[in-house]
Amino acid sequence: MPKPTKIANSLRYLRFTSGEMTQADLAARVGVTRQTIIAIEQGRYSPSLEMAFQLARVFGVPLEEVFQYPDAEN
């Protein structure tokens, strides 16, 4: 089954490099459930633009360091 979203993300890496932040901590800082963070990390959910910016702001990085979109259709 294809992945529901083509948007890739670096959330797991960013959490790890931010003092091994837990999914629960990140969820609390963005104001979502831990299950939503898990779903985003696994590519099962594309967050809204607003949530994407909030996630990037937590790590203090530009949006494209958190989310990436492939250039061409594969």
Added chain:
Amino acid sequence: MSYEEKRAWVYAAVAVVVPVVYAVTMFGRLAGTDVAQISYALPLLIAAGVGIVANILTTMLIGAPKGARHSDERDADIFRYGTHVGYFVLATGVGGAFLLTLAGVTHFWIANALYLAFVLDALVSSIVKIVAYRRGF
């Protein structure tokens, strides 16, 4: 499993169990009886009422998680998606009941067709939500 996904499972379970009990009761009365003579109104109302109460009580029983959010934009998106799909099932079922009315069949079949439409709406919307939670959305 998130609180909202648990609620979707509860909704699906209630949408199966209550109508099955109702259907078994009705099939027992159908055997060798003219449908126009069957008293179906009270069992139908009881089934609808039990379904609503069972959903409320079971949702209270699973309880929302304390100290953490139990719903967010993903839950809202999935809820809207499931409800949207369920709407088409409900509309089709109500359309079927409308045709039964035009055909002049007994109230028994029309009432039960409407009940079936609501049950299938609840079941399909719950399944769509569960699949969205499990496989992604």
